[in-house]
Amino acid sequence: MLTRNRTVIDRSDRRVGVLFVASPLFSEAAARDLLVRTEAFATEGDLAGRLTIAGTLAYDRASCAKALDGLDLDHLDGLVIQLATFCTADLLHALLDTLKGRSLPLALWALEETDAIVTNSLCGAQLWASTLTRFGHRFSFILGNPEDPAVAQEVAAFAAAARAHRAITGARIALVGAHADWFTNLAVDPWAVRRALGITIEQTTLVRFIEGCVADPAAEDAAAARWSEARFDAGDAKESQRILGATFARLKAGLDRISADAVALRDWPELLYGADFKGTWAALGELAERETPVAPEGDVMGAVTALAVRAFDPTSLPFLTDISGLDRANNRLVLWHYGVSPRLANGPRSLDAALKQESFPLQAGAMTLLRLSLRADGALRLFVSEGEILTEHSAANRAAGFFRPAQVSAEALMRHFIDAGYEHHVTAIYGRWASAAAHLGRQLGVTVDHA
Incomplete structure (x- = not known):
């Protein structure tokens, strides 16, 4: 493709x-x-x-x-x-x-x-x-x-930064569809990103992508086992596993046809609510373990950031996340998103009756949040914040956890992120990578924004 x-x-x-x-x-x-x-x-x-x-x-x-x-x-x-x-x-x-x-x-x-x-x-x-x-x-x-x-x-x-520099410089990013409806902050000027990083964005339609999402029934059946330990809130668990396995295999077949360094995929609403793709968000979590990173919601710079992070640590499982909650009293933020590998779960996996949401708590441990971002004037910048996912579990659904930043208060981080006009996504990776991000910033000649 x-x-x-x-x-x-x-x-x-x-x-x-x-x-x-x-x-x-x-x-x-x-x-x-x-x-x-x-x-x-x-x-x-x-x-x-x-x-x-x-x-x-x-x-x-x-x-x-x-x-x-x-x-x-x-x-x-x-x-x-x-x-x-x-x-x-x-x-x-x-x-x-x-x-x-x-x-x-x-x-x-x-x-x-x-x-x-x-x-x-x-x-x-x-x-x-x-x-x-x-x-x-x-x-x-x-x-x-x-x-x-x-x-x-x-x-x-x-x-680590040198590996990331090589990985993203001149990379090829596949954009399947476009950014999600009205997520205009995620739109990327192909000329600006090529000028900044030598990156080529090659876009294809969702229609063409879906045409390639054809899997062998045996592959669909085998994929169902990925949810054998998950809890289902309603319905026949075996049938739910079968449906999820089919969606996983179909999406994998479509992604396998794409030859690119990273993929930005418009997964909703079209795929999420498509008759042949029930359980898309849960399937994307399992697909997060592919060597080629996939960023949901058509987030091109999210895909570029994930590509850099994978080069930091090829064994990592980076994931795109929203910063969706602020707990001032306990100095912590709530990270919350879908498309997260269940290998990062620290507790049971559960799926709602409609198979839309797969929920689990995130593992506790050191974590770094990063975002390679293009400003409106085409200048590149890099946001980074080190901290930790706390042992206490969040009550939020999807893959969620409490994040406490190491250098500033949770409120200061959130206010800075908003005041600076960053897109509403960050890429999360376990471990401490602020030093690698600082080196990468020097190599790219961009501002590194520590928070």
């Missing part, structure tokens, strides 16, 4: 490179010791398997070329440049010549020297940073030694 206009990239083996630059003016022994310490650092925790270490110390143009050749720049998501010692901009110019216009996120890493100055790494990073700025190149800055756990977290966040 929809086809790509770029080469499909297998991201499973992509990494971030680490390049060591130095100067003969400072201790080569210290620089080589740092290389060994960083190689050990790269095998631990979240960084294991994520980094490619240049085994050659770059101290002149010849050794820099050898180090870069060993990194294989075409298969990197980003590049961390460790100032192993002070280094002039000669090697930076050599690096920029080698990059030749590649859109490769860069980070400068300086050491923390608290007393005696052996490497003068920090001053070297300042020299490189000001030179990059003068030539219009974006970068992140990392400060600390390989043994510092905070440095490992920062490098991991940069790597």
Whole structure:
């Protein structure tokens, strides 16, 4: 149905490179010791398997070329440049010549020297940073030694952002139908999003999509088992499971025909109330586990945000949600939506008699809310808020939970979100991803709005 206009990239083996630059003016022994310490650092925790270490110390143009050749720049998501010692901009110019216009996120890493100055790494990073700025190149800055756990977290966040940068830059987003009726705030100018991110929006009609939603009866029967543990408020449970299985299989067949990086789907009212798609919202929850994210209500930027989040953590199950309630007394917000994977449930799943709503409480734990948003003038911005889903369950139906932000009060977050004119959706992901979002903002050259 929809086809790509770029080469499909297998991201499973992509990494971030680490390049060591130095100067003969400072201790080569210290620089080589740092290389060994960083190689050990790269095998631990979240960084294991994520980094490619240049085994050659770059101290002149010849050794820099050898180090870069060993990194294989075409298969990197980003590049961390460790100032192993002070280094002039000669090697930076050599690096920029080698990059030749590649859109490769860069980070400068300086050491923390608290007393005696052996490497003068920090001053070297300042020299490189000001030179990059003068030539219009974006970068992140990392400060600390390989043994510092905070440095490992920062490098991991940069790597996550670099994966997201590659995932969304030049992506292909399928828009099935349009935004939901009168959700005009979700409308996206295709030219603006292409100018901001190189993204192509390819639109198809709901009629054509539905024509492709044809599933084998055996697939429909097999899918019914997905609701074998759910509670049904009325009617024949087996028949309800059969209906849901049929809807799941049909929607999956239609989505499988779409070749795109993410999908924005107009699911209501047409699909939700369609005779052949009873239980659409519950089926979308199960379909949230597909590798290609699906954003309901035709939310294109919601789909783009989910694509970025999936790159942060490929095992995550991001979901679009409304911020629908404010409990001032207990400093918490109510998150509430459909299309959420039941793998994120912390309690029983139940469906109403009409099979419209599937309800369950969300798991407690750390959570980050994000939104990549296009302003009316076409400028891109990124909203992020870290917090947690509380253990107390909300009484709301659908997939719901209490969210308490970490940095500001719940009311302050909500007022800021409204005053800034963000769309009424955020993408939620379990874990703490504000640092990765900050790096992504630097890589994209956009404002990161922390709340």
